Each structure stands twice: as structure tokens, then as C-alpha cells.
Amino acid sequence: MSYRWRIERLIAWSLFTLAGCLPWPVANADADAMDTLQVHGFLSQAWLVSDDNDFFGPSSENDGSFQYTEIGLNVSLRPLRDVLVSAQVLSRRAGDDDASPRLDHGIVDYQAFSNARRRLGIQLGRFKNPFGFYNQTRDVAFTRPSILLPQSIYFERTRSLALAADGVSVYDEEYLADGTLRLQIGIGDPQAGDDLDETLGLGEQAGSFDGRTSYIGQILYEDGEGHWTAALSAADVTARYQDSAGPIGDGRFHFQPWILSWQYNQEHWSLTTEFALRRIALDDFTNPRLNDVSLGQSWYVQYTRRFADEWQWLLRYDSLANDRNDRDGSQYEADGLGPAYSRYARDVTTGLQWRIHPRVLLAAEWHNIEGTGWLPVADAEDTEKYWNLLLFQASFRF
Amino acid sequence: MIWRRPQRRNDAIASSIPSGTSRISGCPGSRRRRFHPGNLAPPPWTRHLTRHFVGCTALLLLACQGPAQGAEHDVVVIANQGVGARVISHDMARAIFAMRLRTWPNGQAINVFVLPDDDPVHERFAKRLLNVYPHQLRLAWDRVVFSGTGQAPHPVDDEREMLERVASTPGGVGYLERDQLEDSVHVISLAN
Structure with missing residues (x-):
């Protein structure tokens, strides 16, 4: 497969450069490398209840949804004193059924x-993208201030692209x-998952996206x-769409x-705040109707207060507009493309975290939301403009 | 003792100076208090004498009481005898205890030991010597571990174990209250 081949070539080239330019790694003379082996992990399970709109499973039905589970296993080792080898396997279920470890x-x-x-230093392999404050450990509940990260920036729709790169x-x-x-x-x-196909309304099509050389800083x-x-x-993240035989044809996503x-x-x-401008472009498509550019805007302001050592209270306002030139979606609706409120989301969140033990975290939070701009596409059927989402989560780490 | 957020440069250096030199710098606050009687404006002829008396008393108190008030409970960074470094910068100390630095300047692997998050000595160490809060350190460790950029520090239960592990582990580094110090480890001073 050409994709894998390119990665191998890239890694080989980097190793070669590394060997030439940098001082050689030095053997860990002081200790046996196996003494440096560390194993860590985490597990979290959430319960989601909403009045309208399903988020991560049937949250608006009677008993809510339990389809938000994160399980991770992490192994690291220092074979040489200035070299760290680390790998993490993650099984994540967020509404859809595919929780296979990756x-x-x-x-x-x-x-x-x-x-x-x-x-x-230099890292080779699959590295986590340094994207905002939270992306690198976005699936570890203990590193998040709330159960759901501010969805305007850390949303599901293009998660696979933002997550990591090879x-x-x-x-x-x-x-x-x-x-x-x-x-x-x-x-x-980058890893271009099915979330991208679905976000772009291509989930039903035969073709799929394939990550291409991308840059992040x-x-x-x-x-x-x-x-x-x-x-x-x-970042400049690129994916190639291939559907030569189908109606869509080939194209590129940025x-x-x-x-x-x-x-x-x-x-x-x-006090934490982040502001993001997100340019999303489709080009090179054989079908010119698909070629399009949009500029989205996201921001949030978040206050967290710690008290009695183990407790933390959070208050946050989070705002997303899918198109900066049509923030309230009115043009979108006028063009007959869908409801205006599907183009933005304003989320007021308050939540509590309780660390009952250094290894155990319990959390609860309430979102009052207008708009469905970041609702995962798989969940976005029969939506309502105003909705509430209540979440509870128990997390464990070692 | 009233806790005050240290002026990063001076207090933190003072609190990490090896015990032999800590007497004067250990309690600047108590010296100020000793001079209080002098402010009551005694008759002019007594002024000279008073000043001498107060000065001597202050010195005496500094010598006897000073260290007992402050310095003994100071937290100092300790390292294995094989670690060459005797003075490191604050930023370097923070990078070491945030698990971002892997080797000593001489190339030896760093092995970090820490007390439990809620241990008062750990709290004082984090706040006074590193200028960070324990919860920030914990978050930093979780972030390096779960993003694949570092490892977690080695946990120890108490100061006794801290001393033993740092003394017996090549490249070992940790922290202790000054009165728990023994010759099996050496003190690292923090400077800018």
C-alpha cells in the first residue's frame, strides 16, 4: 500500500538524517532498561441524558445513553538514557459501535x-498533535477540566484528523x-476516519479519505x-478522497x-480561553459543485475553581459558528440547505469534579445548548434547536 | 509561620542554600521584629546603649532561634551522590520535576522521586521551590505519560523512603525537609 510505503520512506529518511546530524544515543549504563518499564492506564464510563437531540447514543430516550466509554493502556520504556519509547492503545466508544482498540x-x-x-528532541512514529491545550490527552478524563471538552474546538466531527499523525x-x-x-x-x-466522510455528507458513498502529508506546529x-x-x-491537514469510478470522483480536503x-x-x-479559526476547503474534485471553502470560528471562556482539595467547579461559555460569514446560519436556511441552528452552537456548561481518591474521579455536568453545530453527524436526526444535556462520569487510572 | 508566596529569585535560593550557610538568610523576618523596641523612642542618653543591647540580643536570637524557626522545615532538593550538579536553575528544576528533562548535564539518566500529592512536604516543595501547585504537577505528569512524551516519577511513601531511594538510585533526585538530611545524599541549590 502506497500510504504505508510513504511512511516507511519518511521514517527511514528521518533516521538517516538523525544519525548524521545528532550525537548518538548513549546506552543506559546505570540501569537495566527493563527497570524503566512503566505501565499506566485509564478507564472511564459516562451516562448521558438529554431532553432532545441524541449525543453519543440514545441519550434522549428513557434511560439515557451509556455509549461513552474510554479505555486506554500505556506502556513506556527508556532503552537508552536519552531515548523514550512509548505506546498507547485506546478503545473508545462514543455513540457508534466501533470500539475496537487502536x-x-x-x-x-x-x-x-x-x-x-x-x-x-525528535519523535518518530505516531505522535499526538499539539493542538490547543487539550488535544494531546483529550481522551484521558483526568486531564480534562470537564467530561466533554469545549466542543467548539475539540468536537467529534473532524476528530480523527486532529488526533495524531504518523x-x-x-x-x-x-x-x-x-x-x-x-x-x-x-x-x-493524519488518520482520516469515517467521521470525515460523514461530516462532509459522503458517508453513503463508496469512496473514502486517506490522510496525506500534513503539517502541525x-x-x-x-x-x-x-x-x-x-x-x-x-495546522495544515490534508486528506485525499478517492472514488474514481463513482459519482464524486477524486478530490482533496484541507x-x-x-x-x-x-x-x-x-x-x-x-481562567482559560481559546479562540480558533478553522478553514475547511474541498478542492480538486472532478465534480465542481463539491469544491468549496468555509471559515469556521470557535471560542470559549472557562473558569475553574478548586475547593476542599478534592473538588473542582467549572463554568464555561462555548461558541461555535460553522461559517464565519453566516454565524447565525440564516443564509444557509434561506438557501434551503437546512435549519439555521444546525450551523452554530452556544453552550453554557457548569460541572463538578470530585477526586475521591488519587486514582478515582467522579464528575457531573450540565450543558444548556442552543444549536446543533457540533452534534456528531451520526446523531443529528430530528434535531431541536434548544436542548439540555446532563452527563455523569466515573474514571479510574493507574 | 506565615506562608507568603516567595519572591522567586531570593527566597527560593535562600531556602535551598546548604545548611551550613543558612543561619543569616533563614529568618530575615525575625530580625525585623527584634528591632521593634527601638522604635519606642527612649531618652537620648540610652539610645546608644539600647541599640547595642538590642543588636546583640538580635544576633544571639538569630544564632540560637533563627534556624529552629525557619530553616529546619525548609525543603531542599536532594540528589544521589553520583550526580555532579550542585546548582541548577529554577526552570531546570521545574522541567525535571515536570518529567520533561531526561538527563543530567553530564549525560546521566535522571530518576525523579516524589512524595504523595497530599503530603505537606510535597506541597511546600511544589509551591516554594518550583512555584507550581501540586495539582499542576499531577496534571503535567498525566499529560506527559498519556501523550507519550515522558514517564511518571517514582512514588515514595515518606521522607525516610525518599532518602533511601535517592541515595541508592544512580541519577536519583528528590526533596526533603532540611532536618531529615543525611550524608548519603547531597543538596542541589536552585538559582537563576
């Missing part, structure tokens, strides 16, 4: 330089006088006092998001 990440990470002023990533961390600057740049093939600054963090993430992130921390509270 490789979430699989990385060989070589930290070539590490001194008092900087550290610099290729090479380089990171650099500079320790400056007033803080730390972190850079990461990655080149690789993030620059992040953390001030020396540890109070605030700011980041800018950008996802080009920019995300500006900012977080302020105090001992008992944090």
Missing part, C-alpha cells in the same frame, strides 16, 4: 540535547530569563512564576485551523 500513539522519542538552557515531530524547549518557550513542529500523515510560552501560559497552534490559547492560574482558580 494505536493511539506509538513514539520513539530521542532527546538529543538537554542542558540548563534548552532541550531538543511521521516525524521535532520539539525544542528554551529556558529563558522570564519563562519557558516551547516549540513543536510535526510532519506526517505549536509555540507555547509559560511564564517563570507559573501563573500564565499562552500558545498558538496551527483542514487549516489556527488556535490561540491562554490560561491564567492561581492556587484555587484558573
